[in-house]
Amino acid sequence: MSAFSFTPLSKYQYSAIIPLMLLVSDFVIVFFFLQKFNSYFFESMTKENILLVSVTLCLCWLMAGFFTSAFQIEKLRSVKGIMIRVGMLTGVFFLFAYALVIYIPESPISLLSLTSIGLSAFLLITVIRVVMFKAYKFSNSSSLYRKRVVIIGASPQTKQLANHFQEIKGQKKYLGYFDNILPVDPLDMVNYLGGLDKVKVFCLENQIHEIYCVQDVKPAFLQELIRFSDENFILLGIIPNVDGMDFDRKLDTLIFNNSKIPVILSRKAPLRRYLNATVKRAFDIVFSSIILLVLGTTLFPLVALAIRFTSPGPLFFKQLRSGKNNKSFYCLKFRSMVVNDQADTLQATDNDPRITKIGALIRKTNIDELPQFINVLKGEMSVVGPRPHMLKHTVEYSALIDNYMLRHHAIPGVTGWAQINGYRGETTEHEAMINRVEADIWYLENWSLYLDMKIILHTVWLSAFPQQQSQFTPKMDMVLK
Numbered sequence: 001m002s003a004f005s006f007t008p009l010s011k012y013q014y015s016a017i018i019p020l021m022l023l024v025s026d027f028v029i030v031f032f033f034l035q036k037f038n039s040y041f042f043e044s045m046t047k048e049n050i051l052l053v054s055v056t057l058c059l060c061w062l063m064a065g066f067f068t069s070a071f072q073i074e075k076l077r078s079v080k081g082i083m084i085r086v087g088m089l090t091g092v093f094f095l096f097a098y099a100l101v102i103y104i105p106e107s108p109i110s111l112l113s114l115t116s117i118g119l120s121a122f123l124l125i126t127v128i129r130v131v132m133f134k135a136y137k138f139s140n141s142s143s144l145y146r147k148r149v150v151i152i153g154a155s156p157q158t159k160q161l162a163n164h165f166q167e168i169k170g171q172k173k174y175l176g177y178f179d180n181i182l183p184v185d186p187l188d189m190v191n192y193l194g195g196l197d198k199v200k201v202f203c204l205e206n207q208i209h210e211i212y213c214v215q216d217v218k219p220a221f222l223q224e225l226i227r228f229s230d231e232n233f234i235l236l237g238i239i240p241n242v243d244g245m246d247f248d249r250k251l252d253t254l255i256f257n258n259s260k261i262p263v264i265l266s267r268k269a270p271l272r273r274y275l276n277a278t279v280k281r282a283f284d285i286v287f288s289s290i291i292l293l294v295l296g297t298t299l300f301p302l303v304a305l306a307i308r309f310t311s312p313g314p315l316f317f318k319q320l321r322s323g324k325n326n327k328s329f330y331c332l333k334f335r336s337m338v339v340n341d342q343a344d345t346l347q348a349t350d351n352d353p354r355i356t357k358i359g360a361l362i363r364k365t366n367i368d369e370l371p372q373f374i375n376v377l378k379g380e381m382s383v384v385g386p387r388p389h390m391l392k393h394t395v396e397y398s399a400l401i402d403n404y405m406l407r408h409h410a411i412p413g414v415t416g417w418a419q420i421n422g423y424r425g426e427t428t429e430h431e432a433m434i435n436r437v438e439a440d441i442w443y444l445e446n447w448s449l450y451l452d453m454k455i456i457l458h459t460v461w462l463s464a465f466p467q468q469q470s471q472f473t474p475k476m477d478m479v480l481k
Contacts, residue, residue, distance in 0.1 A: 064092035090122040151177040153214030212237040270447045288376040313339040321388035329380040332371040384452040385413025386440035407440040417443040420458040
């Protein structure tokens with residue numbers, strides 16, 4: 001491994017954000033320390049020079065961290081390991097920083113001050129890393145954060161994977177395995193949960209988070225297991241039958257930090273990774289904050305006055321919708337209809353008599369959806385994602401359309417891939433709803449920040465020029481094929 005290597009964050013299924021946290025926290029801590037005691041370290045320097053030198057030294061610290069692999073999780077599994085790694089980091093930092101001091105003519109910082117900064121940073125970072133290590137270890141050991149796991153099938157691979165789960169007790173709670181053949185070894189009997197016919201009931205009663213199944217089960221059972229896991233929001237991993245493969249060589253298929261057993265997930269889902277989900281959530285917070293700040297002080301007051309003066313009733317319309325993992329939430333909209341008893345049961349149609357004049361205008365321009373950025377800020381919705389449906393429609397369509405519940409694996413969005421491809425608003429045809437669901441699933445399997453940006457730009461364009469909708473629909477047909 002190269003000295004400059006840095007383990008990709010995508011390798012960590014449940015700890016992806018920790019290396020990034022370590023990197024950011026180191027920068028913040030060193031920078032804050034330098035600013036707090038700048039009068040001691042930087043004598044007779046202007047504020048601008050102090051800021052420049054502080055940022056430069058922080059970057060030196062981060063470079064040293066990359067050089068010594070100090071941000072890799074596997075290097076920080078004990079207090080001793082933390083002290084050794086931070087000590088190595090500090091040593092390399094001295095080399096980088098001393099080089100700057102020596103080779104820069106009339107350097108504004110002395111070697112004595114630099115030594116004091118390095119030693120102080122070593123002590124401070126070590127203490128904070130140890131505290132973070134203890135807190136992380138404690139949180140992992142808490143039953144609230146442990147993933148409950150079961151295995152289906154008995155094979156050398158599943159036994160090795162079970163041993164791995166039992167070794168990392170802080171991250172997962174291994175409950176046992178299912179197989180139609182009774183175990184002979186008394187040690188295996190301890191973890192035996194029963195035949196394959198007991199899997200569903202056990203998983204529901206014990207709120208199982210993850211199932212890992214051998215590949216060589218009957219195809220009909222595997223298909224039913226995939227359907228069951230999708231409908232109940234359980235991660236399903238398929239363990240391939242690859243006895244001839246040498247897993248001691250480097251592979252790019254490992255999910256767990258130390259496991260040598262590859263696990264094929266039943267469905268690609270980029271947002272299952274913590275880093276991707278964190279990036280998407282950060283974007284949602286920034287984007288929705290800007291929208292609410294700009295429109296909340298300009299457009300919203302005008303819309304509010306128009307609604308108040310043209311129709312009696314509340315400003316906002318609140319409706320229970322299906323969210324992530326099918327948990328309901330109150331979706332906000334500017335009220336575009338007269339107050340009526342059918343709002344939660346009857347979907348709006350073209351020329352609906354319940355729609356007010358101002359309501360027709362804000363619906364046509366999608367202004368009625370803008371309050372949903374409040375839902376985005378609260379974390380109930382995302383800027384981009386599958387559109388949330390009424391609870392009544394969720395019940396109806398889940399019984400009629402295969403894989404319908406898959407769309408609830410993601411946080412619902414203000415706009416989405418289906419919407420820019422023409423599948424929005426009232427849906428009367430069964431095939432149109434099938435296409436909408438397939439579009440939502442395609443989005444879940446192909447998510448990227450670039451795709452979100454593309455969808456947002458298309459949404460803005462189509463809101464301004466709705467007649468251009470037909471230009472996007474053929475792309476949807478190509479995707480579904």
